[in-house]
Amino acid sequence: MHCVKKINDDLYWVGGTDRRLALFENVYPIPRGVSYNAYMMMDEKTVLLDTVDQSVSGQFFENVEYVLGGRSLDYMVVNHMEPDHCSMIEEIVRRYPDVKVICNAKTAAMIRQFFSFDIDAIAVLVKEGDTFSAGKHTLTFVNAPMVHWPEVMVTYDLTDKILFSADAFGTFGAMNGNLFADEVDFEHDWLDDARRYYTNIVGKYGTQAQALLKKASGLEISMICPLHGPVWRENIGWFVDKYLKWSSYTPEKPSVLIAYGSIYGHTENMANVLASRLADLGVRDIAVYDVSSTHPSYILSEAFRRSHLVFASVTYNGGIFSNMEHLLLELKAHNLQNRTVAVMDNGSWSAQAGKQMKDILAGMKNVEILEQSVSIKSSLKEEQMAEVEALAQAIAESVKN
Secondary structure, eight states: OOOOEEEETTEEEOOEEESSOSEETTTEEOTTOEEEOOEEEESSSEEEEOOOOGGGHHHHHHHHHHHHTTOOOOEEEOOOOSHHHHTTHHHHHHHSTTOEEEEOHHHHHHHHHHOOSOGGGTEEEOOTTOEEEOSSOEEEEEEOTTSSSTTOEEEEETTTTEEEOTTTTOOSBOOOSOOBGGGTTHHHHTHHHHHHHIIIIIGGGHHHHHHHHHHHTTSOOSEEEOSSSOBBOSSHHHHHHHHHHHHTTOOSEEEEEEEEEOSSSHHHHHHHHHHHHHHHTTOOSOEEEETTTSOHHHHHHHHHHEEEEEEEEEEETTEEOHHHHHHHHHHHHTTOOSEEEEEEEEOSSOOOHHHHHHHHHHTSTTEEEOSOOEEESSSOOGGGHHHHHHHHHHHHHHHHO
16 A cells, blocks of 8 residues: 655655664664655656665555556656665666656766666756756756765755755654654654764765755755655754754764773773763763663764763773774764863773774864873772862863863
8 A cells, every 4th residue: 555645736755664674774773763765746747756775665666656646757866876765766667668867977877887777768967057847846956976975966946945855864763654854853753863864874974065055055945855754844944053063073062972891890980980070070961881782873973962072991902992992983984073082991901992092083183182081900999089080170171161
């Protein structure tokens, strides 16, 4: 049975939702599932904007067939070639042999890589600024390279002022009947997933995301239709402001994240003592994570959110505890910057983790490493509480400033 949502008089959501997938891109946990959004414009010409992942293909084709209502599919716009959005392109071409594919040259090249049909025979190649008339609606196209693949473009409906934003403004989370962001408690129930989606999927490409935001700022936007998550028609500026912060690596709030890697609990204890002392000094909303029990995608997302980061690691095989090293390399790979950081380490005979963590952090842009640190042998002792106090004071003072 079809399951479509009407967006306006001639635009429909024809996507699908997957609550079974455990790992998005086989990496990121998605306990709330994910949606794959595709849109159908019913004008003088029928226009499908993107397809879906293979996992929801059955629902997708029922939706497409229902909305078309016996009409042929005239055009398919391909904004993004990642397989969770492009998997059904070849099947669309097979089912609707007269369809034309609107795409840019880089997308056409990728279609040749993924599929075996003759894209050159049916492609309508567009460049940035080109327009296409479907009848009442006129579409134009804006390049968005590396947000987060090189071929990405977004499509803007000049008539209804709708931005089809590809992966920009997307979020993890299954659609539960409500299509629009204003129909849910987005800040409470969706914002964390939106942040985790952006920071892990697009976070590395802040400069490119900023370039897209600059282009979008010149458009009058009444609605944003992303490829994952709710459609935006109200409070668009609020969500755009989040993107401006995330893409510029600007903390959302002055606050502290403590991530620790501990084997037998002694490094964990040191992290908890620091957190408690920070609270005594008036630091609010402290987050503490065990890098062995929390997936790095959650900690990375929180690191984008917060201004001050503390990394506490036991020395392991002469180096950084493996899960802590993974986290630090993830932060570096995702280009996190503009943060104040501190390190704590532990080593029963040779504490090496602190120095090696600083080496990784020093390679990150505009990261201030506090001089104060704590290094313990096996367990925290009373005589070292002065070092903990000095570190807590330095962090608290920096947060308040």
